[in-house]
Amino acid sequence: MLVSATEMLKKAKAGHYAVGQFNINNLEWTKAILLTAKELRSPVILGVSEGAGKYMGGFDAVVGMVNGLMKGLDIDVPVALHLDHGTYDGCYKCIEAGFSSIMFDGSHYPIAENVEKTTELVQAAHRKGLSIEAEVGSIGGEEDGVVGMGECADPNECKQVADLGVDFLAAGIGNIHGKYPANWAGLSFETLDAIQQKTGELPLVLHGGTGIPADMIKKAITLGVAKINVNTECQLAFADATRKYIEAGKDLEGKGFDPRKLLAPGFDAIKATVKEKMELFGSVGKAE
Ligand code: 13P
Numbered sequence: 001m002l003v004s005a006t007e008m009l010k011k012a013k014a015g016h017y018a019v020g021q022f023n024i025n026n027l028e029w030t031k032a033i034l035l036t037a038k039e040l041r042s043p044v045i046l047g048v049s050e051g052a053g054k055y056m057g058g059f060d061a062v063v064g065m066v067n068g069l070m071k072g073l074d075i076d077v078p079v080a081l082h083l084d085h086g087t088y089d090g091c092y093k094c095i096e097a098g099f100s101s102i103m104f105d106g107s108h109y110p111i112a113e114n115v116e117k118t119t120e121l122v123q124a125a126h127r128k129g130l131s132i133e134a135e136v137g138s139i140g141g142e143e144d145g146v147v148g149m150g151e152c153a154d155p156n157e158c159k160q161v162a163d164l165g166v167d168f169l170a171a172g173i174g175n176i177h178g179k180y181p182a183n184w185a186g187l188s189f190e191t192l193d194a195i196q197q198k199t200g201e202l203p204l205v206l207h208g209g210t211g212i213p214a215d216m217i218k219k220a221i222t223l224g225v226a227k228i229n230v231n232t233e234c235q236l237a238f239a240d241a242t243r244k245y246i247e248a249g250k251d252l253e254g255k256g257f258d259p260r261k262l263l264a265p266g267f268d269a270i271k272a273t274v275k276e277k278m279e280l281f282g283s284v285g286k287a288e
Pocket of ligand 1: 023047084085176177178179206207208209210229230231232233
């Protein structure tokens with residue numbers, strides 16, 4: 001059964017590790033992430049952007065697929081199904097569809113409007129037992145059409161939104177969706193530290209997990225990050241493994257064109273990426 005992400009992230013923050021949010025795009029992605037979590041006894045969060053939800057045939061289709069896989073693969077570790085960078089309307093749709101967690105990204109609104117909409121959605125989510133993430137300051141780069149300038153969050157605004165009863169908070173600290181440019185200045189630990197001082201026990205979320213060096217990830221966890229989002233890295237791993245299979249002409253050998261064979265190297269590559277991240281984040285063995 002899907003669970004809200006509240007408990008798993010409280011435990012992660014107290015235990016000084018982070019739970020990975022891995023975004024899903026289709027059945028292969030979902031199966032690879034769920035099986036890796038089960039094998040490593042790790043809690044996990046499946047992230048679904050609105051664009052990916054639409055691609056998969058709508059939020060009901062996503063909920064049906066995830067619940068079906070949980071049952072069929074006997075997934076017995078905590079799994080949350082989470083809307084990533086949700087709009088106001090998208091949040092309501094996911095609450096109705098059976099997600100167990102939502103993110104309302106009101107970071108592009110003036111702070112007063114972000115506060116007003118977040119307040120309303122906190123109540124709507126909690127009424128149905130879902131956890132809710134909010135965002136202050138923006139994550140740079142582009143993800144599925146959501147574009148951010150990447151400004152660092154104001155710790156006072158973080159405190160203001162934390163006090164609305166959100167379960168975890170994404171705050172811009174110089175992180176970027178997608179690959180990091182060569183001249184990237186790195187994460188602003190000063191900002192992260194100031195945010196944690198203001199928000200206390202609240203688990204913090206680090207978006208843009210792709211390509212952040214291991215030492216920065218570890219430091220961010222010591223400063224209160226308990227959830228780390230990874231999307232692009234699984235896409236790159238999948239594409240790379242699939243290209244190698246095709247370039248080696250394997251799809252032309254025997255029944256190598258069978259989708260179960262054609263997609264297998266990419267599937268294995270996602271599993272390897274998720275495993276590497278779970279080990280780095282310290283969530284292995286934390287399912288119980
Ligand atoms: P990356 O694509 O950079 O890993 O970011 C993922 C993310 O933050 C999803 O919200």
